[in-house]
Amino acid sequence: MSQGKLLYAQSGGVTAVINATAAAVIDTARRRKVPVLAARNGIIGALREDLIDTSKETAAAIKALRQTPGGAFGSCRFKLKSLEQDRARYERLIAVLKAHDVRWFLYNGGNDSADTSLKISQIARELGYPVHVIGVPKTVDNDLAVTDCCPGFGSVAKYTAVSVAEASLDVESMCASSTKVFIVEVMGRHAGWIAAAGGLAARKAGDPPHLILFPEVAFDEDAFLARVKATVERVGYCTVVASEGLKNAAGQFLAEAGTRDAFGHAQLGGVAPVLAQLVKQKLGYKYHWALPDYLQRSARHLASKTDAEQAWAVGKAAVEYALAGRNAVMPVIVRISDAPYRWKIEPAPLERVANHEKKLPKGYISRDGYGITAAARRYLEPLIRGEDPPKYLRDGLPDYVRLKNAPVRRKLPRYDIAD
Amino acid sequence: MSQGKLLYAQSGGVTAVINATAAAVIDTARRRKVPVLAARNGIIGALREDLIDTSKETAAAIKALRQTPGGAFGSCRFKLKSLEQDRARYERLIAVLKAHDVRWFLYNGGNDSADTSLKISQIARELGYPVHVIGVPKTVDNDLAVTDCCPGFGSVAKYTAVSVAEASLDVESMCASSTKVFIVEVMGRHAGWIAAAGGLAARKAGDPPHLILFPEVAFDEDAFLARVKATVERVGYCTVVASEGLKNAAGQFLAEAGTRDAFGHAQLGGVAPVLAQLVKQKLGYKYHWALPDYLQRSARHLASKTDAEQAWAVGKAAVEYALAGRNAVMPVIVRISDAPYRWKIEPAPLERVANHEKKLPKGYISRDGYGITAAARRYLEPLIRGEDPPKYLRDGLPDYVRLKNAPVRRKLPRYDIAD
Numbered sequence: 160m161s162q163g164k165l166l167y168a169q170s171g172g173v174t175a176v177i178n179a180t181a182a183a184v185i186d187t188a189r190r191r192k193v194p195v196l197a198a199r200n201g202i203i204g205a206l207r208e209d210l211i212d213t214s215k216e217t218a219a220a221i222k223a224l225r226q227t228p229g230g231a232f233g234s235c236r237f238k239l240k241s242l243e244q245d246r247a248r249y250e251r252l253i254a255v256l257k258a259h260d261v262r263w264f265l266y267n268g269g270n271d272s273a274d275t276s277l278k279i280s281q282i283a284r285e286l287g288y289p290v291h292v293i294g295v296p297k298t299v300d301n302d303l304a305v306t307d308c309c310p311g312f313g314s315v316a317k318y319t320a321v322s323v324a325e326a327s328l329d330v331e332s333m334c335a336s337s338t339k340v341f342i343v344e345v346m347g348r349h350a351g352w353i354a355a356a357g358g359l360a361a362r363k364a365g366d367p368p369h370l371i372l373f374p375e376v377a378f379d380e381d382a383f384l385a386r387v388k389a390t391v392e393r394v395g396y397c398t399v400v401a402s403e404g405l406k407n408a409a410g411q412f413l414a415e416a417g418t419r420d421a422f423g424h425a426q427l428g429g430v431a432p433v434l435a436q437l438v439k440q441k442l443g444y445k446y447h448w449a450l451p452d453y454l455q456r457s458a459r460h461l462a463s464k465t466d467a468e469q470a471w472a473v474g475k476a477a478v479e480y481a482l483a484g485r486n487a488v489m490p491v492i493v494r495i496s497d498a499p500y501r502w503k504i505e506p507a508p509l510e511r512v513a514n515h516e517k518k519l520p521k522g523y524i525s526r527d528g529y530g531i532t533a534a535a536r537r538y539l540e541p542l543i544r545g546e547d548p549p550k551y552l553r554d555g556l557p558d559y560v561r562l563k564n565a566p567v568r569r570k571l572p573r574y575d576i577a578d
Numbered sequence: 579m580s581q582g583k584l585l586y587a588q589s590g591g592v593t594a595v596i597n598a599t600a601a602a603v604i605d606t607a608r609r610r611k612v613p614v615l616a617a618r619n620g621i622i623g624a625l626r627e628d629l630i631d632t633s634k635e636t637a638a639a640i641k642a643l644r645q646t647p648g649g650a651f652g653s654c655r656f657k658l659k660s661l662e663q664d665r666a667r668y669e670r671l672i673a674v675l676k677a678h679d680v681r682w683f684l685y686n687g688g689n690d691s692a693d694t695s696l697k698i699s700q701i702a703r704e705l706g707y708p709v710h711v712i713g714v715p716k717t718v719d720n721d722l723a724v725t726d727c728c729p730g731f732g733s734v735a736k737y738t739a740v741s742v743a744e745a746s747l748d749v750e751s752m753c754a755s756s757t758k759v760f761i762v763e764v765m766g767r768h769a770g771w772i773a774a775a776g777g778l779a780a781r782k783a784g785d786p787p788h789l790i791l792f793p794e795v796a797f798d799e800d801a802f803l804a805r806v807k808a809t810v811e812r813v814g815y816c817t818v819v820a821s822e823g824l825k826n827a828a829g830q831f832l833a834e835a836g837t838r839d840a841f842g843h844a845q846l847g848g849v850a851p852v853l854a855q856l857v858k859q860k861l862g863y864k865y866h867w868a869l870p871d872y873l874q875r876s877a878r879h880l881a882s883k884t885d886a887e888q889a890w891a892v893g894k895a896a897v898e899y900a901l902a903g904r905n906a907v908m909p910v911i912v913r914i915s916d917a918p919y920r921w922k923i924e925p926a927p928l929e930r931v932a933n934h935e936k937k938l939p940k941g942y943i944s945r946d947g948y949g950i951t952a953a954a955r956r957y958l959e960p961l962i963r964g965e966d967p968p969k970y971l972r973d974g975l976p977d978y979v980r981l982k983n984a985p986v987r988r989k990l991p992r993y994d995i996a997d
Contacts, residue, residue, distance in 0.1 A: 172752070173748050173751045173752060175744075229744075231751070234752055320975060325647045325878055325879065326871075326873050326876050327648075328647050328876060329876040330648075330872065331648060332592045332648040332650070332652050333592060333649070333652075333653055333655070336622060336656055341872060343873070450867075450868060450869045451868055451870055452745075452869075453745040453748045453760065454762070456748065458741070459744055460740055463974065540973055540974065543973075543975075544972070544973065545970075551964075551965055553963070554962075555736055555882060556740060556743060556779070556781070559744075
């Protein structure tokens with residue numbers, strides 16, 4: 160017991176491969192004989208002293224965890240404020256770490272989590288509590304700074320590219336007498352990384368998707384309709400990938416600028432139905448639209464092998480960095496070369512990661528604003544490469560695991576915090 | 579040339595495996611040295627004499643066709659009326675078959691196509707033209723009569739069950755501080771077969787999906803909200819599978835009974851946003867919803883092995899029946915036993931198939947109306963069993979093929995028909 164424990168927590172929106180990172184953390188720590196605790200529902204569980212003893216999980220369960228989507232210990236949307244504003248909470252957190260002899264804290268999340276990790280390392284130093292804090296990258300949005308790409312993104316990118324290719328084949332076969340415009344809405348409220356990945360479905364010029372609508376490019380209704388019309392007239396149908404973050408020239412989200420119901424509420428749902436209505440009213444084409452929502456980020460059955468390997472690699476490196484005495488760093492993915500695609504893991508200071516945002520480079524969007532460039536393709540394509548299907552059971556479903564998540568006995572007074 | 583040709587046409591909504599049937603037809607006919615023509619865009623192409631010479635396709639292309647979603651020769655939504663009403667069209671069709679020495683006509687579709695096939699065989703006999711007409715089963719809706727199940731259904735069923743399982747793991751991990759109700763809308767306007775398949779995601783009682791809303795059960799708002807609330811209070815979240823065909827007690831589609839926009843148009847989009855709005859307004863829970871639309875029926879990447887095998891088997895049998903001189907029959911799937919799951923193909927007279935509809939048995943819906951029974955599970959589970967992943971290329975995308983679809987030279991005067 161005197162050797163200390165490692166605490167792992169998941170934060171923010173989950174992904175198809177965040178549990179691969181969790182499995183790598185547990186596997187690597189077990190090999191080093193370091194006990195691993197997990198916080199239930201992320202930082203909320205750490206504050207409440209609602210901890211999980213991962214030693215109760217079998218090796219088979221951890222193996223299945225590697226291929227299970229979602230966040231096995233629970234995640235949360237909860238941001239700690241500045242050290243000044245939220246001092247009591249940071250102090251509580253240190254008290255919990257101390258009570259459970261936690262010497263290594265691994266926080267698996269995006270930008271906010273990198274910031275929180277950094278602050279925890281600062282207050283721990285200030286309070287003289289020796290804990291090594293490591294941020295571990297995760298986000299489907301791919302907007303984390305420093306790292307070349309972010310575990311979780313490659314799999315949603317692959318899901319999007321494959322789904323666009325498949326649905327386009329469907330639309331193409333029916334367009335002579337049925338649906339002519341198909342719109343698929345993808346995640347990415349602030350950056351068009353996932354929308355750009357939809358462009359990978361096109362192996363050659365003219366292949367679907369015919370139009371990508373990026374949050375980075377203000378929506379121009381007339382130009383959009385003209386492009387849809389020209390595409391339908393040329394190839395018989397038009398596949399559109401639309402980012403949920405699409406905005407009009409005034410900077411309003413298109414999804415919110417739509418019609419309102421009798422109570423004045425903004426019309427529910429996303430940008431796809433708004434675009435579909437526009438196509439119907441102005442061009443008269445029969446349309447269909449899809450909104451895969453959580454299906455896209457939890458589609459572990461179609462994970463990218465690159466992504467699954469990188470998710471594992473950052474988990475493994477995080478434990479190694481922590482045990483080697485590093486502090487306030489994040490294992491990041493460094494791209495060595497595009498072709499052949501080679502990468503390695505390196506530690507990056509959390510200061511460089513926290514509160515920055517990696518935007519989609521302007522050079523990744525084609526000049527007309529509706530497609531991706533060769534540079535984008537060079538960057539994106541290796542990230543969806545390879546398959547890593549889960550093991551399926553006799554019943555035709557993947558062997559996904561729900562862990563026991565056995566609670567650790569509390570040692571401190573109760574601490575209330577709203578969900 | 580004197581030996582005659584076989585004509586194959588695809589009809590109605592396409593599926594993830596209809597091209598597996600097409601590949602089986604071509605492969606089987608090639609082994610028997612019978613030339614195969616295909617109609618471009620289904621019966622429309624046959625009427626227009628817009629035919630495709632499949633002999634121009636390589637063996638590799640036909641192999642890739644087996645794993646390509648959509649309808650490779652084009653399909654259509656076009657129903658021929660009765661022999662009396664549409665006599666000129668039926669006669670034109672026979673003229674086209676005659677001009678190209680078509681002795682075997684295989685029509686791959688659902689209920690309407692079985693009816694059309696039957697009528698074509700009748701008019702051919704009346705006109706003294708010797709052609710063997712075989713209906714080949716296909717529909718994601720699983721509503722075709724006589725056959726135990728229908729190629730196309732097993733794969734959409736597997737996609738739905740796996741997606742529900744995956745998205746539920748996602749929601750479960752975030753529900754303490756984020757989304758509590760997740761609604762996924764599935765196809766099936768008239769029967770709840772696909773909605774029922776969503777129930778397979780639950781391996782044991784209490785697993786998601788927690789509620790299934792069938793078109794067969796009138797929507798009861800109060801009861802639904804009470805169930806959602808009780809589920810969220812018990813397990814923290816609630817996954818709902820809703821059929822697009824859900825109706826209220828007055829028999830109106832819920833998707834159309836929703837709010838209207840400023841122009842009085844029914845709110846776009848399906849039943850999922852209507853249910854989500856209800857949950858938000860009446861219970862105040864944070865929600866998300868997904869509408870996979872065409873993604874569900876084109877998801878060849880997640881095809882059921884059972885389904886892919888049956889799609890191949892009906893194509894192969896159709897050619898064998900035709901060449902053996904059978905007429906006005908359909909190869910149907912006969913279930914020999916549930917456990918072990920065993921099946922065979924048998925010919926069924928088209929009279930027995932055409933214009934009937936296989937409804938979801940009452941005994942497949944649990945007494946409370948929100949789930950599936952053990953009998954439903956016994957029927958459905960074998961249909962999603964096994965995986966048949968497509969081959970993927972280096973770029974991370976499946977090796978889907980677009981055929982050459984080389985046109986056959988026309989021999990008849992032009993025949994106009996609107997799309």
